[in-house]
Amino acid sequence: MAEKVGIYVCHCGSNIANMVDVEEVARWAGAHLKDVAVSRDYKFMCSSLGQQMIEDDIKNEGLTRVVVAACSPHLHEKTFRRACQNAGMNPYLFHMANIREHVSWVCEDKEAGTRKAKALVAAAAERVKRQQPLTPQTVQVNPTTLVVGGGIAGLQATLELADAGYKVVLVEREPSIGGHMAQFDKTFPTLDCSACILTPKMSEVGQHENVTMLTYSELEEVSGSVGNFKVKIRKRARYVDEDKCTGCGICTEKCPRKVVDDVFEAGMGNRKAIYSPFPQAVPRIPVIDVDACIWFERQKCRACEKLCPTDAIDFEQQDEIVELEVGNIILATGWKMFDCRKVSQYGYGRLPNVFTSLEFERLCNAAGPTGGKIVLRDGKTEPESVAIIHCVGSRDLNHNSYCSNTCCMAALKFGHLVLEKTNARVYSCYIDMRTNQKEYEEFYQRLLGEGMQFIRGKVAEVTDAARLPAEAGKLIVQLEDTLLGKQRRIPVDMVVLMGAQEPQADSREMGLKCGISCSMAGWYTERHPKLDPVATMTDGIFVAGVCQGPKDIPASVAQGAAAAARVQGMIAKGTVTIEPIVATIDEERCSGCRICNDLCPFNAIEFDEEREVSHVVTALCKGCGTCVAACPANVISGAHFNNDQIYAEIHGALWDALGDDGSAGQASPEPVESAT
Amino acid sequence: MKYAYYPGCSLECSSAAYDVSVRAVAELLGIELKELDDWNCCGATEYFSQDELTASSVIARNLALVEPDLNQLVAPCAACYLNLKKVDHLMGEHADLSAKINQALAAGGLRYQAGRVRVRHLLDVIHTDIGEQAIRDKVVRPLTGLRVAPYYGCQVVRPYNGFDDPEQPVKLDELFTWLGAEVVDYPVKTHCCGGHMTQISEPQAFELHRRLLQNAVEYEADMILCMCPMCQLNLDAYQNRVNGLFNTHFKMPIVFFTQMLGIAFGIEPKKLGFGKEIVAAEPVIRAKLAPATQPSA
Numbered sequence: 003m004a005e006k007v008g009i010y011v012c013h014c015g016s017n018i019a020n021m022v023d024v025e026e027v028a029r030w031a032g033a034h035l036k037d038v039a040v041s042r043d044y045k046f047m048c049s050s051l052g053q054q055m056i057e058d059d060i061k062n063e064g065l066t067r068v069v070v071a072a073c074s075p076h077l078h079e080k081t082f083r084r085a086c087q088n089a090g091m092n093p094y095l096f097h098m099a100n101i102r103e104h105v106s107w108v109c110e111d112k113e114a115g116t117r118k119a120k121a122l123v124a125a126a127a128e129r130v131k132r133q134q135p136l137t138p139q140t141v142q143v144n145p146t147t148l149v150v151g152g153g154i155a156g157l158q159a160t161l162e163l164a165d166a167g168y169k170v171v172l173v174e175r176e177p178s179i180g181g182h183m184a185q186f187d188k189t190f191p192t193l194d195c196s197a198c199i200l201t202p203k204m205s206e207v208g209q210h211e212n213v214t215m216l217t218y219s220e221l222e223e224v225s226g227s228v229g230n231f232k233v234k235i236r237k238r239a240r241y242v243d244e245d246k247c248t249g250c251g252i253c254t255e256k257c258p259r260k261v262v263d264d265v266f267e268a269g270m271g272n273r274k275a276i277y278s279p280f281p282q283a284v285p286r287i288p289v290i291d292v293d294a295c296i297w298f299e300r301q302k303c304r305a306c307e308k309l310c311p312t313d314a315i316d317f318e319q320q321d322e323i324v325e326l327e328v329g330n331i332i333l334a335t336g337w338k339m340f341d342c343r344k345v346s347q348y349g350y351g352r353l354p355n356v357f358t359s360l361e362f363e364r365l366c367n368a369a370g371p372t373g374g375k376i377v378l379r380d381g382k383t384e385p386e387s388v389a390i391i392h393c394v395g396s397r398d399l400n401h402n403s404y405c406s407n408t409c410c411m412a413a414l415k416f417g418h419l420v421l422e423k424t425n426a427r428v429y430s431c432y433i434d435m436r437t438n439q440k441e442y443e444e445f446y447q448r449l450l451g452e453g454m455q456f457i458r459g460k461v462a463e464v465t466d467a468a469r470l471p472a473e474a475g476k477l478i479v480q481l482e483d484t485l486l487g488k489q490r491r492i493p494v495d496m497v498v499l500m501g502a503q504e505p506q507a508d509s510r511e512m513g514l515k516c517g518i519s520c521s522m523a524g525w526y527t528e529r530h531p532k533l534d535p536v537a538t539m540t541d542g543i544f545v546a547g548v549c550q551g552p553k554d555i556p557a558s559v560a561q562g563a564a565a566a567a568r569v570q571g572m573i574a575k576g577t578v579t580i581e582p583i584v585a586t587i588d589e590e591r592c593s594g595c596r597i598c599n600d601l602c603p604f605n606a607i608e609f610d611e612e613r614e615v616s617h618v619v620t621a622l623c624k625g626c627g628t629c630v631a632a633c634p635a636n637v638i639s640g641a642h643f644n645n646d647q648i649y650a651e652i653h654g655a656l657w658d659a660l661g662d663d664g665s666a667g668q669a670s671p672e673p674v675e676s677a678t
Numbered sequence: 679m680k681y682a683y684y685p686g687c688s689l690e691c692s693s694a695a696y697d698v699s700v701r702a703v704a705e706l707l708g709i710e711l712k713e714l715d716d717w718n719c720c721g722a723t724e725y726f727s728q729d730e731l732t733a734s735s736v737i738a739r740n741l742a743l744v745e746p747d748l749n750q751l752v753a754p755c756a757a758c759y760l761n762l763k764k765v766d767h768l769m770g771e772h773a774d775l776s777a778k779i780n781q782a783l784a785a786g787g788l789r790y791q792a793g794r795v796r797v798r799h800l801l802d803v804i805h806t807d808i809g810e811q812a813i814r815d816k817v818v819r820p821l822t823g824l825r826v827a828p829y830y831g832c833q834v835v836r837p838y839n840g841f842d843d844p845e846q847p848v849k850l851d852e853l854f855t856w857l858g859a860e861v862v863d864y865p866v867k868t869h870c871c872g873g874h875m876t877q878i879s880e881p882q883a884f885e886l887h888r889r890l891l892q893n894a895v896e897y898e899a900d901m902i903l904c905m906c907p908m909c910q911l912n913l914d915a916y917q918n919r920v921n922g923l924f925n926t927h928f929k930m931p932i933v934f935f936t937q938m939l940g941i942a943f944g945i946e947p948k949k950l951g952f953g954k955e956i957v958a959a960e961p962v963i964r965a966k967l968a969p970a971t972q973p974s975a
Contacts, residue, residue, distance in 0.1 A: 346846030352863070463845075467865040467893045 005131045006039040008065040009123060010056060012047035012072035014102055021106035021115040027071065030120055035127045039063055048078050053085040060089035067133070069126040071099040071119065076529075076539075092135035094582070094642060099126040121655045128654030132647045136582040141621060143229040144329035145573045146171065150221050150512075153181020154555055155547025156334035157203050158562030159569075164212035166570055171326055172207065173235055174217045176265065178283035180204055181336055185266060185360065187367040187374070188419065189555055190411040191445035197369070201282045208284040216324065218289055224331065224515050225605060226622065228542030229578045231328050239319040241290035242276075246314035249286025253306035253315065254278065261294045268339075268360040271371030276306050276315075281369065290315075330542045330569045333526065334562060335512060337548040340395030340402070340502035348394065348499055349464045354379040355477055356464060356497045359412060366419050376423050378496060385426045385495035389479045390416055391461050392432040395502035396552075402502050404523060407552040409500035410436045414445055416498060417454035429455045429492055431481055439556070457492070459484045464497050503552040516543050525551045536565040541578070544568055583625035588637040589615045598629035598638060679807060681798070682744045682751040683711035686758035687719050688907035693755075695951025696907060699936035700754050700800060702945050706816065707808050711752060714743045720761040723873060734775065735782040737765040742788035744795045754800045754936070756833040756906030762797040763838045799834050801905055801935065802841040805849045813856050818944035819970040820858030824963070826938065827862040827899035828854060829890070831909045832870050844868075850903065850935060857942040864897040866890055871909040876916060884920045887913055891920065891928045900962050901931040903938060910934060914956050931959035944970040 011028040013019040024043045032041030040059050044052050059065050070082050075098040083093035099122040109115035145168050149160045152174030160170045186196035207213055223234040257274035266279040275294035296303040307315040342350040342358050350356045355378050368374035390413045396406040413430050420428040437446045459481040468474045476493035483490045505524030513520050518538040519527045526545045529537040536544050546561040594614040599607050606622035630640040689697035704711050717740050725733035744751050753759040769776040770792035828850035835847045842849045851861045875883035894902050904910040914932040940950040952960050
C-alpha cells in the first residue's frame with residue numbers, strides 16, 4: 003500500500019516567507035510530489051493551531067507520514083513528533099525539512115530560495131516514506147551529580163543539589179575550592195567583602211553530608227550517556243594524608259622554601275613549598291608543590307614530615323584515579339586572565355608600575371600581600387595618581403572581539419577603593435561605560451560623585467618617556483579624549499589594566515571529553531542562547547558560570563542554580579528516554595573483522611569472543627554512524643539513517659536535475675538495492 | 679641564499695652609506711642580492727596621496743621586474759619596503775585594481791600576479807633567514823660596551839607587521855644583543871621621526887626629532903641605529919638645527935644598523951660608508967670598542 007504523506011510548510015511569520023514563496027512550495031509539493039495526500043502552508047506551524055491541523059489531518063485523511071518544512075529540528079522536532087504521537091502515529095514517521103536556517107536566513111534571492119526549499123521538501127518527502135517506526139528506550143537516572151569546578155558557579159550548583167538531598171561529587175583543580183572570587187577584596191556594586199559572602203558557602207560545601215569534594219583533582223575521562231555517565235578523575239598526589247591531617251599549618255610555617263605564588267596571589271606574594279592557597283581554604287589540607295620542594299629537588303629537608311604532629315606527610319603518595327558513576331555533569335570550569343603582555347604598548351611586564359586587575363585585587367585585599375595597602379611595586383610608596391585602562395584584550399579585534407562584561411564595574415570598584423584608601427587622583431580611561439545590571443548605573447553615578455575622573459578614549463600607549471617637566475618620573479598615559487576631541491597625556495604613578503576574561507587554556511579539550519562544543523572564542527556552547535542557556539547539545543551535560551561566556555558573580559550564581567534546577571528535574575523524574583537512533587549489526591553476516599570496535603568513539607561496540615562477532619551496546623550507542631560507514635561487509639545499519647533512507651533523500655533533493663519534466667514523479671527514485 | 683634587491687633612490691645618494699654597508703654585510707653573510715634591472719622610484723609617501731592607481735602601477739612595475747627564478751625581494755628602505763608590500767597586498771585584495779595595474783604594466787610588456795613575490799625587509803632576512811648562530815659566528819669585534827638605541831620608526835613594522843610586534847618590536851634589539859652590544863630599551867623606538875614634515879613645518883618636525891634624541895640621551899645611548907633613510911637623515915642632518923631651536927647640546931651619532939653590523943664583523947669602516955654622516959660616529963666607536971681581534975673572514 004502506498005504511503006500517504008502530509009506536507010506542512012511554515013511561514014514562520016515573515017522569517018521564512020520573506021525569502022521563500024511558501025504558498026508556491028506547498029502548492030507544488032501537493033501537485034508534483036508522489037504519494038502526497040495533503041500539502042498546506044501556515045503562518046506558524048508550531049502554534050497549537052498548526053499542530054492541531056496536523057493532528058486532524060492524520061486522523062481525518064489517514065496520513066501515514068508527516069513532513070514539516072520549517073525551522074531547525076533543534077528547535078521544534080520534539081514539538082511535531084509529539085503532535086504526531088498525539089494523533090496515534092509513531093513519532094519517528096515524521097521528518098523535518100529546515101527551510102529557515104538552511105534557506106531563508108542564508109539566501110539573498112527569493113526565487114533561488116524557493117527552489118532550494120522545494121528541493122529540501124522533495125528530499126524529506128522521499129525519505130519519510132522509508133522511515134520506520136521506532137520506540138525510544140527508557141533508562142534510569144543515577145541521582146548522583148558531578149560538578150566540575152569549585153568557583154562560585156560550581157559551589158552554588160553543588161549546594162542547591164546537596165540541600166535538595168542529592169549526592170554531589172565536586173571536582174576542583176586547585177588545592178582549595180573558592181575560585182577567582184576568593185582572590186577579590188570587595189564585590190560590586192554593594193561593596194560587601196568577597197570573602198565574607200563566599201567563605202560561608204565554601205565551608206558549607208566542605209561539611210555537607212551529601213558532598214564528596216575532590217580538590218587538587220582533574221576530570222580525565224567521561225563515557226556513557228545521560229543518566230549513566232562513567233567518569234575517571236585524577237586525584238593528584240598532595241603528599242599529605244587527608245585522613246590524618248588536621249590543618250594545623252605547622253608544616254607550612256616551618257617549611258624553609260618560599261616561592262612566588264603565581265596563582266592565588268597573582269605573582270604579588272609568596273607561599274611556601276607546602277601550602278594552602280589562603281587561610282580560609284577548604285579543605286584546610288595543604289599540598290606539596292613538587293617543583294618547589296627541597297626534598298624533591300635534592301633529597302634533603304623533610305622538615306614538614308619531622309614536625310607534623312599527626313604523621314600526615316607522605317612523600318610516597320601517588321596520583322590516584324577515582325572512577326565514579328554519575329547521572330549528570332555540570333561544568334563550571336571558569337576562566338583565566340588575558341595575558342596583558344600581549345598589548346605591548348601598555349608596558350605590562352616592562353614598566354613596573356603597570357598592574358593587571360587581578361594583581362590590583364590582591365593589593366586591595368586586606369588579606370593580601372600588602373595587607374590591603376595600595377602601593378607601587380616598591381611595596382611602600384602610595385601613588386598620587388592612578389589610571390585604570392578598560393578593555394585590555396577585550397573589544398579589541400587584535401585579541402578578543404567580545405566584551406568581558408565585568409571590567410567596567412570592577413574598574414569603578416577599583417576607583418572607589420583608591421579614593422577610599424589613598425589621596426590619589428584616579429582616572430578611568432574607557433571606550434564605553436557598560437553598567438547595565440541592577441544598581442550598576444547607580445554605582446557609576448556614585449563614582450562620578452566621588453570624584454573619579456572619566457576619560458572616554460582608547461589608550462594608545464603607556465610610556466615612561468617624559469616630554470614635559472611635570473611628566474618626569476611618571477607613567478604617561480596617551481589617549482585621544484573623544485569627548486574633547488583632543489589628544490591627552492596623563493602623567494600618573496600607577497596604571498591598572500582591566501584584562502579580559504578568557505576561556506581556560508584547556509576548555510576545548512574538556513569540551514571534547516564531555517562531547518560539547520565551544521564558540522570561536524572558546525566558551526562552551528549552550529543549547530539555546532536565550533531559551534536554554536545552561537543545557538548543552540549533549541543530554542546530561544550542563545554548563546554554568548564564566549565557562550559559558552564572560553559574566554559577573556550574580557550571573558554566575560544564577561547559572562549555577564539554574565543548572566542545578568535542570569539536574570534536579572532529571573533526578574526527580576527518575577528516568578530519561580534515549581533516542582532509539584542506534585546502530586545494529588547483522589550478526590549472521592558479521593565476519594568478526596573488528597574494524598568497528600576501535601572506530602567507535604563511544605566504546606559502544608563489544609566483541610563476542612565465543613561467537614566471533616561484534617555487537618552494539620545500545621545504551622552506549624549515540625547513532626553517529628561511524629561504524630555504519632566503516633563496515634567493509636555492509637552489515638551495520640543505522641536506525642533512522644539507513645542507506646535506503648539516505649539515497650532516497652539524495653534522489654529527492656535532485657528532483658529538478660533527475661526528472662525529464664522537472665517532476666518528482668519522473669525523478670522519484672527506485673528503492674535502492676542495499677544491504678539494509 | 680639569493681634574493682632580488684631593490685635599493686631605492688635614497689640609497690643612491692643621501693643614504694649611500696646604507697647601500698654600501700648592506701652590500702658589504704650581505705656578501706659576508708652569504709646573502710646574494712641581485713639588483714633589479716632598470717628599477718624605478720617607489721614614489722615614497724607622496725605619490726599615493728596624489729593618485730593611487732598611478733602610484734600603485736609605478737610600484738607594481740618593480741614587483742613585475744623580479745626575475746621568474748626569484749620569489750623574494752629585499753628592500754632596505756622603510757618607505758620602499760612598505761610601498762612594495764602595500765601594492766602586493768592591494769592587488770591581492772582588489773581584483774579590479776589588479777586588472778587596471780596589469781593593463782598599465784602591459785604597455786611595457788610586464789605583468790604581476792599578487793603574491794608571486796614576497797617582499798622582505800633586510801632586518802627580517804638577517805634575523806630570520808641567517809639566524810642567531812650564524813651571526814654570532816661571524817662576530818670578530820664584539821660591540822661590548824657600546825650602548826645602542828635601536829630605532830624602528832613607523833613603516834617597517836606597521837601596518838604590515840609580518841615579522842615583528844608592531845607596537846613593541848624587538849628584532850633589531852635581539853640582533854644587536856647577539857653582537858654583544860648593550861641594547862637600550864627606550865620607550866620611543868617606534869615613534870615618528872616626522873618624515874617629510876621638515877619641508878612643511880620645521881618647528882613641528884624638530885620637536886619630533888628632539889623627543890627621540892632626548893629620550894635616547896636620557897637612556898644613555900651612545901648612538902641611534904636606523905633602518906630607514908628618512909629617519910637617519912632627519913635625526914642626523916637636522917640635529918644642529920634642533921640644538922639651535924631648543925638650546926640643546928645633542929651630539930648623537932645616527933647610523934644604519936648594517937654599518938654597525940659590519941663593524942662587528944670586522945669590516946673596515948670606510949667600506950661601510952662611515953664618514954658620510956654629519957654627526958661623526960667613528961670617534962664614538964673608537965672610544966667605546968676594542969679594535970678587531972682578528973681580521974674579517
